[in-house]
Amino acid sequence: MKKLAVLCLCLALAPGCKKKFESYGVSIELESRSLPNGLRVIMIEDHTMPVISYQTWFRVGSVDEKPGHTGISHLVEHMMFKGTPKYPAKQLFQVLEARGANINAFTTRDYTAFHEEFTPDLLPKVIELEADRMANLAIEEDALKTEQMIVFEEHRLHTENSPVGKIQEALWALAFRTHPYRWPVIGIPGEASRIPREKVQEWLKKYYIPANAVIVACGDLKPDKTMELIEKYYGPVPGGSRSKREIAPEAAQNEERRLIMRAKVASERLSEAYHITSADNDESYAIDVLANIMFEGTSSRAYRRLVDEKNIAISVSGSSFTPAHPGLFMITATMNSSIPAAAAETELDLIIKELQEKPVSHEEIAAAVKQLTLQIVDGIRTPHGLAQLIGTVTAIFDDPERFSEDIIKYTKVTPGDVQQAAQKYLIPNNRVVVTLVPEAKIK
Amino acid sequence: MKHMISAIICCFFLSASHAFEQPVKLPEPAIEKLPNGLTIAWFASDRLPLVDISLLVKAGYRQDPAGRSGVAQLVAESIDKGCGGKSGAEIARTVESLGAERYSNADEDSFSVGMHGLAPDAEKLLEMLSLIVMKPEFPEKEFMHEHARIVDKWKHIADFNDVLAALAYDRVLSSGTPYARGPMLTSKEFAAIRRDDAVKFHTAWFTPSNSILMITGRVDRVKLGARIVELFGVWKNPEKPHKHSDIKTTHGRLEPSRGQILLIDHPGAPQAQMRIGMRAPLINDPDHYPLVVVNALVGEYFGSRLNSIARDKLGLTYAIGSSFSYDKDLSKFTITSATNSSTAGQLVSKILDILKDLRKGPVFEEEIKMSKAYLTGRFPIATAALESVASHWLAGMVLGLDPGHLSRFVASVNAVTAKDIERAITRHLDPAKAVVVVAGDAREITKSLHEAGLRSIKTVKPGELLQ
Numbered sequence: 001m002k003k004l005a006v007l008c009l010c011l012a013l014a015p016g017c018k019k020k021f022e023s024y025g026v027s028i029e030l031e032s033r034s035l036p037n038g039l040r041v042i043m044i045e046d047h048t049m050p051v052i053s054y055q056t057w058f059r060v061g062s063v064d065e066k067p068g069h070t071g072i073s074h075l076v077e078h079m080m081f082k083g084t085p086k087y088p089a090k091q092l093f094q095v096l097e098a099r100g101a102n103i104n105a106f107t108t109r110d111y112t113a114f115h116e117e118f119t120p121d122l123l124p125k126v127i128e129l130e131a132d133r134m135a136n137l138a139i140e141e142d143a144l145k146t147e148q149m150i151v152f153e154e155h156r157l158h159t160e161n162s163p164v165g166k167i168q169e170a171l172w173a174l175a176f177r178t179h180p181y182r183w184p185v186i187g188i189p190g191e192a193s194r195i196p197r198e199k200v201q202e203w204l205k206k207y208y209i210p211a212n213a214v215i216v217a218c219g220d221l222k223p224d225k226t227m228e229l230i231e232k233y234y235g236p237v238p239g240g241s242r243s244k245r246e247i248a249p250e251a252a253q254n255e256e257r258r259l260i261m262r263a264k265v266a267s268e269r270l271s272e273a274y275h276i277t278s279a280d281n282d283e284s285y286a287i288d289v290l291a292n293i294m295f296e297g298t299s300s301r302a303y304r305r306l307v308d309e310k311n312i313a314i315s316v317s318g319s320s321f322t323p324a325h326p327g328l329f330m331i332t333a334t335m336n337s338s339i340p341a342a343a344a345e346t347e348l349d350l351i352i353k354e355l356q357e358k359p360v361s362h363e364e365i366a367a368a369v370k371q372l373t374l375q376i377v378d379g380i381r382t383p384h385g386l387a388q389l390i391g392t393v394t395a396i397f398d399d400p401e402r403f404s405e406d407i408i409k410y411t412k413v414t415p416g417d418v419q420q421a422a423q424k425y426l427i428p429n430n431r432v433v434v435t436l437v438p439e440a441k442i443k
Numbered sequence: 444m445k446h447m448i449s450a451i452i453c454c455f456f457l458s459a460s461h462a463f464e465q466p467v468k469l470p471e472p473a474i475e476k477l478p479n480g481l482t483i484a485w486f487a488s489d490r491l492p493l494v495d496i497s498l499l500v501k502a503g504y505r506q507d508p509a510g511r512s513g514v515a516q517l518v519a520e521s522i523d524k525g526c527g528g529k530s531g532a533e534i535a536r537t538v539e540s541l542g543a544e545r546y547s548n549a550d551e552d553s554f555s556v557g558m559h560g561l562a563p564d565a566e567k568l569l570e571m572l573s574l575i576v577m578k579p580e581f582p583e584k585e586f587m588h589e590h591a592r593i594v595d596k597w598k599h600i601a602d603f604n605d606v607l608a609a610l611a612y613d614r615v616l617s618s619g620t621p622y623a624r625g626p627m628l629t630s631k632e633f634a635a636i637r638r639d640d641a642v643k644f645h646t647a648w649f650t651p652s653n654s655i656l657m658i659t660g661r662v663d664r665v666k667l668g669a670r671i672v673e674l675f676g677v678w679k680n681p682e683k684p685h686k687h688s689d690i691k692t693t694h695g696r697l698e699p700s701r702g703q704i705l706l707i708d709h710p711g712a713p714q715a716q717m718r719i720g721m722r723a724p725l726i727n728d729p730d731h732y733p734l735v736v737v738n739a740l741v742g743e744y745f746g747s748r749l750n751s752i753a754r755d756k757l758g759l760t761y762a763i764g765s766s767f768s769y770d771k772d773l774s775k776f777t778i779t780s781a782t783n784s785s786t787a788g789q790l791v792s793k794i795l796d797i798l799k800d801l802r803k804g805p806v807f808e809e810e811i812k813m814s815k816a817y818l819t820g821r822f823p824i825a826t827a828a829l830e831s832v833a834s835h836w837l838a839g840m841v842l843g844l845d846p847g848h849l850s851r852f853v854a855s856v857n858a859v860t861a862k863d864i865e866r867a868i869t870r871h872l873d874p875a876k877a878v879v880v881v882a883g884d885a886r887e888i889t890k891s892l893h894e895a896g897l898r899s900i901k902t903v904k905p906g907e908l909l910q
Contacts, residue, residue, distance in 0.1 A: 146757075264601070371542040373561065
């Protein structure tokens, strides 16, 4: 609350709010501004490379969907490249790719982002094109049908054709019974193909509007000049009103859920997920540390036990995923030859028991915190990475500065916090277990 | 630097591009050489508190001894499992307690071992790296554990169609070259590898005069430089340099005849993964830059021919693209895609048509202009990060390119003419020589190929790729 108050004050007093953050030898200065139509703009001026990353974040994802039209946010992401009356299909690409820009987009459960990476001379054109498609995207029937076919193939590629994708999709569906996190971002298979053009247009008008968007521009730019261009092109776009997310929380899980799947794989694969908290809960820092102690590197507890000492798995990994709503602590192991997944489950249960009964050492926490610090710093090596960090925290917390205290909060995690997190969340009644079993031996 | 050199080579040489007419001035490394021949390349930058220290050794799968293919892969997996009196677990604990990552990868022509971590830990990471590269012990128990783990990993290749397609494609295209054995030729050869083979490989190739130590990031060059001299100055070259004779294996059993499609049967797979392409000229060939321009307009960007037709117009696939990949003595031009089994024939046929059209011409002036602008425009982006320039520089060293090649990229692309392109296509991109590999459900895919008029098919089981 304190931080939000500071930000509001800055916006009230000046056309923009500049704030510098220095931590662990990294210096970042954010400049926040907004337009009367509600469009929020965050800029980071950094002239070390002749590159700009321009990202448009919309607070819409599969969490906003309802059964019957799941996958619509991801489908709209595809349609955003299909052109406007001024810049018809493919022109967006032609205009920008002809100058070497990287263009792409992604959709998650909580948000959707469109991003370009380019040399500074292209900035006016990028802003013009992005504002144009925000205001004037055309949804043509034929183009929609083609994209629906492509999305179908995308699902096959990433899920049906991949044991990893298959097991992940099943895990989320098993973990959530009422919450919209239960369906994949790409949608329940087949649904996205049946969404009519009218529904896509309705979705577009509701969510892809200035009031529901944040622009993050990072790199070799001048904030005043950039803002002039943003005002010129986005100023006339009607702001709309931001829809309130009213999503009922998932009821607490009180029983273990299990699923056995069969596929043509060489050995069994185990996947477990424990319900945990959301990103806005500071317990998430202790959970991240716990995940690193268990899974990061070959000296982690799980790798040592399952791969090195017991030799029952060829790989084991795990991580905590804390999005806008309560997420999952996920574990995956690929078994060695004909060893059953149950063997990995037993060992993982023992590791968890040890973590619940005896506090981890300060050394283990220190190593995990350094690992997490390295991950954060690695993530901001390029303007694209830094813009993505700012975009993510703004989309989730509505606060672009939220990243600034991450390292400090990790350093404050105690052995007791980690033990409590293990005791509170890593319990059988709070988990789902999916096992993928070989259908037949592949010769 | 955390990734394999081959990957670096791909994304660098394939994707590099730019918008400037002026020569691009890129950061250059400060180079030093120790008396024992070890080259040290410094790419220093204070921007972020990160450091990457890696040793590149100019030897890879190609140098696997006769009857022992897979040694390089095994050395990569086991080199840090006991070094200089420290156990593998101790090494892992020491590095990971610093929050750092260590990596060790082999590819066709090179080997890289390195540390990536926070800048204040540079000296400690350097010490650990020196133990790993100079004093590996390959303890028997750990070595055989890694041996068994690799065998088990290879058993999983059939879990992934794209891996099957890529392996079969590489086998066919590299047949008869020093690269034909890949990371592992057969399970039988791999089973024969013993600890002694790893020791011999290390002794032969991990020498100061055959290596480059590269440091990237925020470092105190004077202080770290002194430690390098202390730690690596004592590293000795063998009295007699190792002599290597290339082994040129063929894959007769897999190789399809001209016009025949190689189909890897993976029953029940819902999608067909495909690789279509041919051998290409080496990276230092005079036709290299014309081909870079051709590749971009064929399949590198969203507006390319492959993407426009197969994805946007026909909706046959989610992803399609083309690329060149380069080893020191072998290059490949590859089109990669995946589609529903029932449309595999249609997609293969369409890709071959696109290649035929390219050969028939014309390649329009507008396309060439677009491709060149795309490539030259992307160059500053591809080389913006220091780590990226460092990776490109190192990849160039493996391929034997002169250090200035990167700075000439823009001018070289801009100099390409329509005539150069026509000549390069005529010489090197003959669709009649295209190798087509598809992996997926053979029954469904065969039906689809037949429907598309593609009747010459050679079907093999995944297990045959390693026999």
